[in-house]
Amino acid sequence: MSILEFFRWLQYTxxxxxxxxxxxxxxxxxxxxxxxxxxxxxxxxxxDMRLLGWAMRSSSITDxxxxxxxxxWIGFVMVVGCGVMLLSAKAELYYHNPFYWxxxxxxxLVGVHALVFHRSVxxxxxxxxxxxxxxxxxxxxxxxxxxxxxGLVTAxxxxxxxxxxxxxxxxxxxx
Amino acid sequence: MQIPYDPATNPLNNNEWxxxxxxxxxxxxFAVAIGTIFMVDLRLxxxxxxxRLPSQLSKDLAPWTLGxxxxxxxxxxxxWTSDPNMYLHNGGFQFKMAALxxxxxxxxxxxRKIAFADPSPIVxxxxxxxxxxxxxxxxxxxxxxxxx
Numbered sequence: 001m002s003i004l005e006f007f008r009w010l011q012y013t014x015x016x017x018x019x020x021x022x023x024x025x026x027x028x029x030x031x032x033x034x035x036x037x038x039x040x041x042x043x044x045x046x047x048d049m050r051l052l053g054w055a056m057r058s059s060s061i062t063d064x065x066x067x068x069x070x071x072x073w074i075g076f077v078m079v080v081g082c083g084v085m086l087l088s089a090k091a092e093l094y095y096h097n098p099f100y101w102x103x104x105x106x107x108x109l110v111g112v113h114a115l116v117f118h119r120s121v122x123x124x125x126x127x128x129x130x131x132x133x134x135x136x137x138x139x140x141x142x143x144x145x146x147x148x149x150x151g152l153v154t155a156x157x158x159x160x161x162x163x164x165x166x167x168x169x170x171x172x173x174x175x
Numbered sequence: 176m177q178i179p180y181d182p183a184t185n186p187l188n189n190n191e192w193x194x195x196x197x198x199x200x201x202x203x204x205f206a207v208a209i210g211t212i213f214m215v216d217l218r219l220x221x222x223x224x225x226x227r228l229p230s231q232l233s234k235d236l237a238p239w240t241l242g243x244x245x246x247x248x249x250x251x252x253x254x255w256t257s258d259p260n261m262y263l264h265n266g267g268f269q270f271k272m273a274a275l276x277x278x279x280x281x282x283x284x285x286x287r288k289i290a291f292a293d294p295s296p297i298v299x300x301x302x303x304x305x306x307x308x309x310x311x312x313x314x315x316x317x318x319x320x321x322x323x
Contacts, residue, residue: 023322030318035209035311037202042210046239056235059227067224071217153202157195 007091011170016088020172026089029082036078043068043075044149048142051121053134061134062125090172096164103155110148117141178259187257194257197250204246209310211236211243212282219289219303221296229299233290244279266323271316278309 001009010016019025049055050064087094094100114122121128121141128138187193217223218232227235255262262268289302 027315027318027322031311031315034314034318038206038209038314039213040210041203041206042208042213042243045207046211046214046236049239055239058231058235063226067226068214071214071223150199150203153206154199157198157202161195 004092004095007095008170010088011091011172013088016091019085020089029085032078033082033086036075036082038075040072040075040079041149041153043072044145047072048145048149051128051134051138051142060125060129061138062129065122065125092168092170093164094159096168097159097162099155099158099162103152103159106148106152106155110145110152113141113144113148176263178263180259182256182258185256187253194254197254200246201250201254204243204250206243208240208243208247209314211240212306212310215286215290216303216306219294219299219306221300228293229290230293233287240282262320265320267316267319267321269316271313271320274309274312274316278306278313281306281309 011020019029046055047064047068050057050059050061056064117137121138128134182188187197214224214236215229215233218225218227218229224232286302286306289298294302
């Protein structure tokens with residue numbers, strides 16, 4: 001099954017069809033998507049700013065990273081969970097939108113970033129705190145994280161500005 | 176009420192990039208503001224950031240909340256000028272503005288005062304829950320602009 005076939009199947013499942021046609025559930029999921037984004041994005045920004053030495057300097061890096069970890073995960077699960085639901089409603093339309101794929105690529109890069117910098121930064125905060133100045137690798141990780149995060153928002157917003165060619169727009173009134 | 180104003184004369188509506196750029200600033204500012212407000216709320220409720228007192232956490236995050244709100248409150252009105260009469264007559268927008276006013280007043284009066292005073296768990300939890308409710312209402316109003 002190709003990705004396009006999978007997306008077509010997904011958008012015509014009973015769940016996705018009902019969800020697409022719901023005047024109330026659809027916006028509520030959007031609200032949860034955005035609330036999760038505020039939680040996740042805001043906390044990532046503050047963690048990055050702490051690594052750069054600009055925010056929450058009276059707390060150790062360890063305290064900031066450890067205390068935010070579970071809430072970042074909750075925010076992340078909210079964003080991605082709602083995101084998958086929103087995708088399912090109009091999957092074929094998103095398939096044809098290059099900004100959707102840009103957003104997914106950036107999201108994958110956020111995952112790569114977390115894996116790459118886990119050992120040296122996010123899982124190594126005690127060493128960062130005991131170093132005389134925050135090591136360069138942590139600042140590089142923070143800057144890359146901020147760029148990825150703003151890129152993700154930019155790509156996400158741009159999805160709405162791309163017009164999928166008419167011939168490729170599925171007819172959601174049928175089935 | 177109709178504002179005698181032709182959006183076509185607004186430079187925002189005469190190029191492709193300024194409106195999306197403002198929206199991006201609006202969302203990034205929103206995330207920083209809401210994210211930092213929620214951090215204090217989670218502390219007040221007693222479920223997060225417990226290694227700091229609410230007063231310390233509020234003080235540490237205040238500049239970031241203010242910075243985020245500033246970005247939102249500058250980009251927001253500019254977005255509004257793209258089609259002011261449409262927004263004024265939109266129920267979602269009206270709700271958002273009322274909730275925003277309440278949330279802002281609450282944030283800088285009751286919420287601030289209580290967080291700075293390191294309240295008892297019950298008072299703290301109540302203050303935090305009301306704050307989360309108010310800010311989620313602002314988001315809800317914003318989303319419904321496109322649905323009403």
